[in-house]
Amino acid sequence: xxxxxxxxxxxGGPASQQGMRRANLALVLGAVTRLGAASRAQLSESTGLTxxxxxxxxxxxxxxxxxxxxxxxxDGRVGRPSTALIVNDRGPCGLGLEIGxxxxxxxxxxxxxxxxxRIRRPLPARGRTPQxxxxxxxxxxxxxxxxxxxxxxxxxxxxxAVPGLVAKTGVVAHAPNLxxxxxxxxxxxxxxxxxxxxxxxxxxxxxxNLGALAELWHGAVGRDFVHVSAAAGIGGALxxxxxxxxxxxxxxxxxxxxxxxxxxxxxxxxxxxxxxxYAGEEAVLRxxxxxxxxxxxxxxxxxxxAAGRVRVTRALADAGRALGIALAGAVNLADPEKVVLGxxxxxxxxxxxxxxxxxxxxxxxxxxxxxxxxxxxxLRREGPxxxxxxxxxxxxxxxxxxLRT
Amino acid sequence: xxxxxxxxxxxGGPASQQGMRRANLALVLGAVTRLGAASRAQLSESTGLTxxxxxxxxxxxxxxxxxxxxxxxxDGRVGRPSTALIVNDRGPCGLGLEIGxxxxxxxxxxxxxxxxxRIRRPLPARGRTPQxxxxxxxxxxxxxxxxxxxxxxxxxxxxxAVPGLVAKTGVVAHAPNLxxxxxxxxxxxxxxxxxxxxxxxxxxxxxxNLGALAELWHGAVGRDFVHVSAAAGIGGALxxxxxxxxxxxxxxxxxxxxxxxxxxxxxxxxxxxxxxxYAGEEAVLRxxxxxxxxxxxxxxxxxxxAAGRVRVTRALADAGRALGIALAGAVNLADPEKVVLGxxxxxxxxxxxxxxxxxxxxxxxxxxxxxxxxxxxxLRREGPxxxxxxxxxxxxxxxxxxLRT
Numbered sequence: 001x002x003x004x005x006x007x008x009x010x011x012g013g014p015a016s017q018q019g020m021r022r023a024n025l026a027l028v029l030g031a032v033t034r035l036g037a038a039s040r041a042q043l044s045e046s047t048g049l050t051x052x053x054x055x056x057x058x059x060x061x062x063x064x065x066x067x068x069x070x071x072x073x074x075d076g077r078v079g080r081p082s083t084a085l086i087v088n089d090r091g092p093c094g095l096g097l098e099i100g101x102x103x104x105x106x107x108x109x110x111x112x113x114x115x116x117x118r119i120r121r122p123l124p125a126r127g128r129t130p131q132x133x134x135x136x137x138x139x140x141x142x143x144x145x146x147x148x149x150x151x152x153x154x155x156x157x158x159x160x161a162v163p164g165l166v167a168k169t170g171v172v173a174h175a176p177n178l179x180x181x182x183x184x185x186x187x188x189x190x191x192x193x194x195x196x197x198x199x200x201x202x203x204x205x206x207x208x209n210l211g212a213l214a215e216l217w218h219g220a221v222g223r224d225f226v227h228v229s230a231a232a233g234i235g236g237a238l239x240x241x242x243x244x245x246x247x248x249x250x251x252x253x254x255x256x257x258x259x260x261x262x263x264x265x266x267x268x269x270x271x272x273x274x275x276x277x278y279a280g281e282e283a284v285l286r287x288x289x290x291x292x293x294x295x296x297x298x299x300x301x302x303x304x305x306a307a308g309r310v311r312v313t314r315a316l317a318d319a320g321r322a323l324g325i326a327l328a329g330a331v332n333l334a335d336p337e338k339v340v341l342g343x344x345x346x347x348x349x350x351x352x353x354x355x356x357x358x359x360x361x362x363x364x365x366x367x368x369x370x371x372x373x374x375x376x377x378x379l380r381r382e383g384p385x386x387x388x389x390x391x392x393x394x395x396x397x398x399x400x401x402x403l404r405t
Numbered sequence: 406x407x408x409x410x411x412x413x414x415x416x417g418g419p420a421s422q423q424g425m426r427r428a429n430l431a432l433v434l435g436a437v438t439r440l441g442a443a444s445r446a447q448l449s450e451s452t453g454l455t456x457x458x459x460x461x462x463x464x465x466x467x468x469x470x471x472x473x474x475x476x477x478x479x480d481g482r483v484g485r486p487s488t489a490l491i492v493n494d495r496g497p498c499g500l501g502l503e504i505g506x507x508x509x510x511x512x513x514x515x516x517x518x519x520x521x522x523r524i525r526r527p528l529p530a531r532g533r534t535p536q537x538x539x540x541x542x543x544x545x546x547x548x549x550x551x552x553x554x555x556x557x558x559x560x561x562x563x564x565x566a567v568p569g570l571v572a573k574t575g576v577v578a579h580a581p582n583l584x585x586x587x588x589x590x591x592x593x594x595x596x597x598x599x600x601x602x603x604x605x606x607x608x609x610x611x612x613x614n615l616g617a618l619a620e621l622w623h624g625a626v627g628r629d630f631v632h633v634s635a636a637a638g639i640g641g642a643l644x645x646x647x648x649x650x651x652x653x654x655x656x657x658x659x660x661x662x663x664x665x666x667x668x669x670x671x672x673x674x675x676x677x678x679x680x681x682x683y684a685g686e687e688a689v690l691r692x693x694x695x696x697x698x699x700x701x702x703x704x705x706x707x708x709x710x711a712a713g714r715v716r717v718t719r720a721l722a723d724a725g726r727a728l729g730i731a732l733a734g735a736v737n738l739a740d741p742e743k744v745v746l747g748x749x750x751x752x753x754x755x756x757x758x759x760x761x762x763x764x765x766x767x768x769x770x771x772x773x774x775x776x777x778x779x780x781x782x783x784l785r786r787e788g789p790x791x792x793x794x795x796x797x798x799x800x801x802x803x804x805x806x807x808l809r810t
Contacts, residue, residue: 247740
């Protein structure tokens with residue numbers, strides 16, 4: 001069946017001229033993005049809109065600094081020379097912010113999806129109030145924007161990546177590794193930001209969701225994948241036909257609490273045998289004999305494994321086995337094209353992947369598992385903050401008329 | 406974050422006058438459906454379209470026999486009397502067909518989503534070629550349509566429920582319980598149908614998908630749920646925001662092959678410890694000591710359990726435990742509002758539910774499991790064929806301009 005109908009259609013407004021213009025602005029901006037550089041005539045051909053309509057829409061996009069005029073060319077044809085239109089790399093941009101357990105991050109992405117500014121600063125969140133942490137984050141935002149201004153970029157929106165459950169309202173319901181409960185990050189952060197930023201939309205999202213969206217926008221994994229990443233906890237995300245599955249309350253993706261061995265060890269969540277008990281950072285460090293060692297534990301694990309320390313490579317293989325079992329269930333349920341290893345797992349992939357492939361191959365049998373379906377993120381631990389910045393600029397690309405000027 | 410952007414917008418056609426009319430036809434038909442009976446003035450108010458536009462759109466809907474004029478009323482106001490418009494219960498309808506392992510089914514649903522015709526006939530598929538089975542199914546279709554014609558109903562589309570993996574092309578890739586591989590049901594069935602039916606679109610879908618869609622359209626479970634049903638195998642389906650998740654190749658929902666105890670018994674699929682080894686029909690019959698008994702095994706299990714036979718109630722409780730473990734994983738991953746027990750499970754719910762609730766309560770801890778989230782389908786084993794018929798008529802409701810007249 002081709003269509004996936006969803007009950008009787010909700011009553012929205014009627015299709016309107018205004019709605020058409022809005023959709024067509026996005027259509028033309030999308031065409032400029034895809035063509036790289038295009039004349040008005042080429043845009044008309046590519047979108048099916050008349051030249052007059054394209055001319056008017058391009059005028060609006062130029063006024064909003066989303067598109068700019070580039071080189072003039074004769075197209076090798078007789079007639080008027082045409083001006084190439086290109087996506088503006090000096091206009092609106094997205095600001096991404098990240099609250100980690102041990103660091104803060106900031107990132108600026110332009111309309112072409114290029115990362116232009118990237119700052120990462122160690123700062124343990126433990127022992128700080130949300131207000132203190134958000135104050136430091138506002139300072140980092142200011143730094144990032146000063147650097148962006150040097151490139152001629154102005155923020156059009158802000159998104160914040162948080163290691164915790166974020167309700168659909170944007171409120172952080174629970175971030176156990178930060179010790180936060182019911183923190184309205186957008187409401188608390190906005191007043192701390194300087195003037196132009198204070199009035200921009202601030203989105204808040206789970207780091208694993210943003211890591212998965214970063215993969216969608218920057219990776220080469222297509223539009224149907226399961227993304228699994230490790231940071232403080234294990235984050236899962238299901239992207240299907242380019243859409244992130246968020247769930248009823250926005251809490252989807254808790255792969256870390258999928259039962260692997262139902263009678264296994266107790267998990268702090270209250271259940272038994274959850275994936276985190278086998279493949280979470282604490283579990284792997286404990287099995288490796290490295291628990292309590294200070295510093296960047298992921299780099300340490302990678303170094304020890306690379307040096308051939310058997311206890312570490314065995315701990316990572318065991319984690320890979322548990323990941324493979326949990327992901328086999330997710331693949332059987334969701335039939336994705338790819339499984340993507342992100343975050344800290346990407347840096348440990350060499351020691352996780354063989355056991356994961358063995359389990360996926362043994363347990364995805366309804367149609368044979370293709371080992372090429374398991375891929376490793378190139379963004380690694382940068383995924384969430386890059387995803388945050390990109391989501392903020394993508395909002396403008398999807399709906400140019402939303403830009404506040 | 407409110408929006409779920411999906412990368413750069415695909416280049417479709419521009420928003421057009423024709424597309425607007427198409428959307429507005431659906432808008433008006435949807436409003437008539439929701440209001441029950443409405444005057445043109447009320448439709449204008451409800452949709453935001455002008456009275457002139459509503460008048461013209463209603464004219465088209467009447468010509469297509471989707472809407473008809475009902476009683477004339479004075480609305481209690483001074484002025485012209487107005488005619489109530491209602492959804493036509495004597496116009497286009499959907500024909501659903503079902504290929505079961507032991508039976509064939511047919512169902513007719515009208516534009517109001519009411520079931521008007523229902524036929525179920527025992528016919529074991531084993532030992533018959535696909536051509537023979539489809540020949541018998543075409544005969545059943547004819548019977549159902551003769552009955553529908555008696556109600557003044559004419560088929561607008563056909564959908565077929567199949568117990569197997571259906572590729573997005575509509576081809577049945579594998580139906581192990583029928584012994585079918587790579588059967589193009591639509592291509593084989595259409596020539597067997599009589600004249601008017603032969604030219605209609607024939608959709609083919611997995612029975613568990615159609616059972617879940619029936620729940621979406623006819624049940625009271627909202628738009629975000631996991632549906633798990635038992636027929637020959639175990640069928641899972643995830644509906645999120647009113648959309649059925651189909652997966653990259655259309656093979657999503659294989660809850661029956663989610664690992665429950667990874668080192669458990671071998672499954673015919675090639676894996677170990679799959680849910681089907683604990684909660685599939687064969688496993689439950691074996692554990693109940695009822696394997697090989699002829700007749701309707703589901704009714705037999707229910708009767709034996711109701712009579713208090715301990716071996717049967719224990720087998721069902723064990724199945725419920727395994728279902729609870731697998732569903733806890735699915736709930737942690739997808740954050741649905743409801744879990745719906747359908748098909749044969751609905752008839753055995755009394756003995757499955759207590760163990761399922763215990764496991765869900767113990768394993769969905771990130772946010773507490775609400776026992777009211779587990780519900781039982783009222784459609785039971787009728788779900789797939791009712792879903793097939795409804796999907797065929799829903800296609801017209803979603804896009805009235807698709808109706809072939």
